[in-house]
Amino acid sequence: MRDSVRVVHDLVTNIAPFDAVESAHIADTLRWLKATDDVFRRSKPATPDRHLVSYAVLLDCDNFDVLLVDHVNSGLFLPPGGHIEPDEHPAAAARRECREELGIEGSLVGGGVDPAFVTVTTTIGLDAGHTDVSLWFILEGSQDLELTLDEVESRGARWWSLEEVTAADGDIFDPHFLRFMRKVSSSR
Numbered sequence: 608m609r610d611s612v613r614v615v616h617d618l619v620t621n622i623a624p625f626d627a628v629e630s631a632h633i634a635d636t637l638r639w640l641k642a643t644d645d646v647f648r649r650s651k652p653a654t655p656d657r658h659l660v661s662y663a664v665l666l667d668c669d670n671f672d673v674l675l676v677d678h679v680n681s682g683l684f685l686p687p688g689g690h691i692e693p694d695e696h697p698a699a700a701a702r703r704e705c706r707e708e709l710g711i712e713g714s715l716v717g718g719g720v721d722p723a724f725v726t727v728t729t730t731i732g733l734d735a736g737h738t739d740v741s742l743w744f745i746l747e748g749s750q751d752l753e754l755t756l757d758e759v760e761s762r763g764a765r766w767w768s769l770e771e772v773t774a775a776d777g778d779i780f781d782p783h784f785l786r787f788m789r790k791v792s793s794s795r
Contacts, residue, residue, distance in 0.1 A: 609644040611694040615659065616640045618697060618742065622725055625790035628783075632727045636740050646740075647693040653730075653737030660741040661700035662688035663713055664723075664787070665748030671769040671792050674748055675780070676708065676761035681732035684767075685781050687760075688741070697722065701744035709764070710755025713746040724790060726783040743787055 608616065619637055624630040639657065640646065648658040664686040665674040675684040687708040691700040698720035705713030724743035730736060750766050767775075769792055777785050 608641070609694075611696075612640055612644050612646055615646065615697060615742075618720075618722055619725055621721060622723070625724070625786065625793075628786065629725065629790075632725050635727050636725055639740070647695075648690040649693075652734035656736075657738040657740060659691040659697065660688055660739040661691055661697045661704060661722075662686040662741055662743045662781075663701040663705045663708075664743055664745050665705075665709075665713065665752075666716070666745050666791065667749050667766075668716060668745075668747070671788070672748075672750065672766050673769075673772065673788065674709075674752075674764055674766050676756070676764045678732075678761055679759070680734050681730070681781075683732070683781060684779050685784075686743070691742075696720065697742045698744055701742075701746065705746060708757045708760050709752075710757075711752055716745040716747055724783075724787045726781075726787075728782060741781075741783075745791065 616637060619633055622633060624633055645655050646659050676687055678685045687704050689704045691697050698715060702713045705711055722742035723745050726741045728739050730739055754764060756764055772788050
């Protein structure tokens, strides 16, 4: 197993699953990582047709407000994020995506490099049909951050309170976002 793939394998192995869906996604991801080293996107939109993504979830851990971007390609409100470059550490990819999409230096909660969540999702929107294996990293956030949005990636961004997230139509988010928020807010 390629060293960078082993790093991802170890990160996924260490995720404590929140529910049966995440347990299934962890098992599926670990099988995939053991079967191939071809896990980094080589060309847009989908070569290989399954590849790694890092989400950079800016979260105010005091009240669970979360920053989401109005993502152009998917038509959904998503955490900032993107494809992990070949041999890039997934946590470094999350911080890079913060810089590229929000114009800020993101700091991982707790200073670690461990993702909080993993999902396996068939994409929708303009680049529909391939599979993103997404590692969700929590970064420290607050509404007083000065953001410079990448207008190619998003139509805007806004902070959502936990109450707004739970009251919203779940179809406007990544299909696993509400489960992610339940997982992180259950630690309250």
